[in-house]
Amino acid sequence: MSDLRERAQALDTEDALAPLRELFTLDDTVYLDGNSLGALPRHVPARVQEVITREWGELRIRSWGESGWWTAPERIGDRIAPIVGAAAGQIVVGDSTSVNVFKALVAATRLAPEGRDEILVDARTFPTDGYIAASAARMTGHRIVPVAPADVPDALGPRTAAVLLNHVDYRSGRLHDLPGLTAAARAAGAIAVWDLCHSAGALPVGLDEHGVDLAVGCTYKYLNGGPGSPAYLYVAERHQASFDSPLPGWTSHADPFAMTPGYSPADGAVRGRVGTPDILSMLALEASLDVWDGVGIEAVRAKSLALTDFFLECVEAYAPEGRVTSVTPAAHAERGSQVALRCDDAEPVMAELIARGVVGDLRRPDVLRFGFTPLYVGFADAERAARVLAEVLGAPAA
């Protein structure tokens, strides 16, 4: 057995988070696509079955009250809050990330000082954020300024209303400086809006600590909420009284069942709600979050960095020279929980990797993406993935 395989075994043995893997339904593939769709926690099917057969099938309409359906968006928000460093009462779950970007960005322009007409948007953003930002800008009379996150401090000015950034770049895995960029945006009088899709559940975010204004994120990646599980919106407590949603649906009303023709927003993050919550997807997410009980995000981050370090080391050791190049930063402070490797023939390479039981994904045209979910990925997985990759790339067997 190679040294790296022995090292992997030793690292897995020492790993305090290793037992969490048993909470998930996994097989003998190496699943490195949890940054796209998290694995299924084992207890979720039974819980969803109960929701369907008992709460929907038997209690029916009564479940809005008796089964706690009505308050699910804010209750589940409070379960996500500690994972992203937020005190309770600031997160509501519901809608897609795209819809939440719209709410957050339009609201940001309304929170910003009057007369500002620019929105800075991460030039390499996940596309939906850019498309939605363009729509929000068009509808509010703002101008989009695409800018690399590192250049945001220079681009900020008296015209900047809001800044929309991704905490971790979906393609490269680069972690942006949320504390520093938030501070810069706020110092310039702008509203800082963060997309946490690729960081929540993988590393400490510290929304409250770093003074983030608004944030959104999905729940189906490192939070394992299930395919298309509802996204969330964070509204910092200091902004809640002035949060002015472009989607003031009836479930965000102060007294929704009064059914009055005039809109009067609820207090708190609840005013980020819109329509009737999609209960099946939402309660599957709620159940999924049980795997976080007693798990600290600092320990998750430590393991994530150890895993990606080790994977990069194995790739370096095994892969034929020059066939792949990491586009993920080597510095821990700049790395999320994925490794992205540039590879000329990325598409067939990924297809072959998947055929050989190593599941990552592809970002066209030339990026192989490997996501490391510390709750269920181990060091032996990392070593095996690198070894199989090397074989696919044409190296002699390690």
Added chain:
Amino acid sequence: MSDLRERAQALDTEDALAPLRELFTLDDTVYLDGNSLGALPRHVPARVQEVITREWGELRIRSWGESGWWTAPERIGDRIAPIVGAAAGQIVVGDSTSVNVFKALVAATRLAPEGRDEILVDARTFPTDGYIAASAARMTGHRIVPVAPADVPDALGPRTAAVLLNHVDYRSGRLHDLPGLTAAARAAGAIAVWDLCHSAGALPVGLDEHGVDLAVGCTYKYLNGGPGSPAYLYVAERHQASFDSPLPGWTSHADPFAMTPGYSPADGAVRGRVGTPDILSMLALEASLDVWDGVGIEAVRAKSLALTDFFLECVEAYAPEGRVTSVTPAAHAERGSQVALRCDDAEPVMAELIARGVVGDLRRPDVLRFGFTPLYVGFADAERAARVLAEVLGAPAA
């Protein structure tokens, strides 16, 4: 046994739709709240279990393609289409009704002739439509004109950009004249937007036949899709090429996985999509729609009218004089599939009805609402509901 009980038995015996009741999970209560949350079709739990354990748990990320997750919004839209009288390719499922009202209404202002600055909105609309319309108007520079649906023809004019109406009033159960009002709106050069929440699955809508421009609706009432199941958006074929969504999320892109920074909308109703679809809720809805196989909406409508006629007759026969008054129109052409009774002490009366196994609901302050879902409500249910209501209202036992 009373005459009405005998009549009910006979009517149930003759009812060709009666066997459909066996497709649902029901108990010995009379469930007349299917206009709020439809009952559970029996086969749905097993299907959702398969989606979770096999598609999410085992296939994981591959299910976006192999299990047909990605195309679910348009595929399920095509399942809903015949129920509301639409040819295929014009309906996409996703998001809440509120979010779809926003898409439809903003898009309507962009489809309307330039220079028009008014949106007519049903003055007694379900509240969320009004709240969202106000936001859409504010963001597009339009003015909301509240108007009773019957007065729309008089209110239409050269300033009218769009008209937003409910097909059936959620409170009174009144059915509005969709063909006539759509024709009037179009003749005035305005875009007709219909909310079908309380009509889809209960009566023929005829979207294509009547030339409706845009429509939205929920799927958890007469379509039995489950709590908070995703809503849908109808974009008439003739408007699709110009449909300009305020929520141009990545899944509405012509080539979403190219992940280009510039937005280029897909052809067809697909451009009404926004973010990643909530698969669990969506596929539960898809399974629920199986109960419609071979069921014609005309037969459903005939039974619905027979049921509400019979219920009103029973209430008239049983209830103490003057305690309840129907606010649902007697004329078939003006009636949806619910009966709303005004009652001074509606709140305690409904509580007692529910305690005695007759589940309707309440619209504050004084409306008792009874929804009749022809797929699983029978005439004996209607008779029993009226009889128990009369007992609660203080009549001697029928």
